[in-house]
Amino acid sequence: MSATEGATEGAARAGEAEVEQGAPVPAPAPASPLWTVAGLVVVFGLAALVGVLTDAVPAATEGTGFGRVAKSIEYPVYAIALGFAGNAVLSLTGVRQRMAAAFRTEFFIKIGLVLLGATINFAVVARAAGPAVLQAVLLITIVFLFTWWFAGLLGLDDKLRALLASALSICGFSAAVAAAGAVEAKKEQLAYTATLVIVFAVPSIFLLPWLADLMGLSPAVTGAWIGGNIDTTAAVTAAGAVAGEQPLQIASIVKVTQNALLGVVAVLLTLYFAVKVAPAGDPAGKAPRFGDRRSLLMLWERFPKFVLGFLLASVVATVLAESLPAAVLEPRLDAAKEIQVWALTLAFVSIGLEFNARSIKESGWKPILVFAVATVVNLVVGLALASVLFRDFSF
Template identity: 65%
Template structure:
């Protein structure tokens, strides 16, 4: 583990940081940016059309569940190999602005978090989100430490499992300056584990005879990406989808708070200089905390508060086709576009030697953490929505 100062000019190779100096010519940078945009457009085409193109094949049902990060990282990997073979990848790398794309996307994600809807869902949904995130995050952090994973990767795995998958992982990566290879690895694990959950959780809920609200709370609290939650909820029914979407929205709202906590912890504990005591850093290092603070969190919170206030003042504006609803839809489309650009860039920047370095341990952590998440999520959903507050959702 590196012990360099977080304000040092030098950084660990591959860290998620916006301060990497641009050393290549402007022409190569423009070419790199154009390639990222072209691949992102290709991803959108694949995501929109692949289900129809493969409808009559064995791949058709699976294609409906594949989300854009799969295509984005895959195309990024493909062109990573092509550019590396031709010797131009490093020349174009300044155009692969992963961190910029990620942070803009996360700010736009804030427009989808309507505080008013969260409050309407009520106390049980908020309690469930807080308890489930806390239990799963610290269990995953503990277990990853037991088998020897380094703190930055532990933070990404714990955030992805406990909050909302890819979005939480990219937020955590920005907060702790994780390596891009670690982020790509965790994003891949999220997608691989989310796909079977789309079909497994609705089936298990039916076998156990769970009510729609308990099923929705379980799906929303456990499946790690919003798109996969939507797919699973739709399979279980419209009422289940409604509850699942709100529970996932509450978890999304907590991304910013977790990112702030991780930023402070890693600045004061993990990445502090080895020759400076914790007390010294705590007294004099709050400037370092602010320099490491993920500023996109402020944009995320501002966007969420703004949309929530406007929706409260102009409730009719959130009906289908109204101006605020159209604005939120446009922001969501932009969010998807920037996340697509980010994951294409991750694929292009990926150093394949990192896979060998990471080994099998992150897979084991994700598997064990997923089981813990399923059990804790089911218990909390049944207890809160089926027993304690069950009368409110009859």
């Protein structure tokens, strides 16, 4: 287990020990291998049901008013919803804590993110037009800093600020997960952020193509706007498909460029939190200065090691794409993609199962306001950048 995993799980155990003011601290439920196996059966069973629902709901509702919406609902929606439902049932029966050892959110997420790197070919990014790269860098920087500032203005916890800013400015679920590993955020904060991503991303699939058509935007500007503003890659693909083939191409390039910057943001967050927390965390008042051996060791301990796996997988995929025939490589990448989806499905189910409802009460309405305001800023800045950078783009 890495230092990051240990610290995160330690924070989780500390969070589980928290109770309402005045309430006695409950004794921890005894864990046993049988309960852990039972918990794994629940996690994998719910994940399998997610796959069934993802395919069955659109087919069953085809031709109805809900059919178009059902096609755009991503697997994390079902995974988190089923995790919440399982949480409620297991809590009512009093066995959720006994099964808690099976709800390995961090483990499943890190597998999924490393495999996600294999789907991002840096050669594609390198060949992408300069405007796509420039828009991604500028939009991530502006939206991240605004969200961070506005959340701080409302007094939100730094870790939650990091999750909200990362999810809004980069790529939704995956960015929030990477940020959570970097800053050692609580699982409840990650679940809350993931829920906000879902709530805001699904309507955007239809809203942005409609607004682009209403404003008479060109296909390239439309695609750049969609790719830069909708949080999740799957929702970007869906919205691009609604807008047309050419907008879909540009939207995909911009979103892939943003995804490629995920590791960079995770590293910067790790650096910021390591330097910021170091003085307060040194009981002797002798916190290491940045750049000396102690600070570098602390930075390495807090660095999310899965980011290296993410970057390495992307590099390997890029090299293989240039050296192997597509007929040989694509089946293997498809297999990696299927495992990635399974791992992230297990992770999001586990998040729902581990979720503590007190986090919503503690966070209140402020994170929702931050997400809403920052989304509007993202839309306005994204449209301005897309209009300037892609106005002369031709296919």
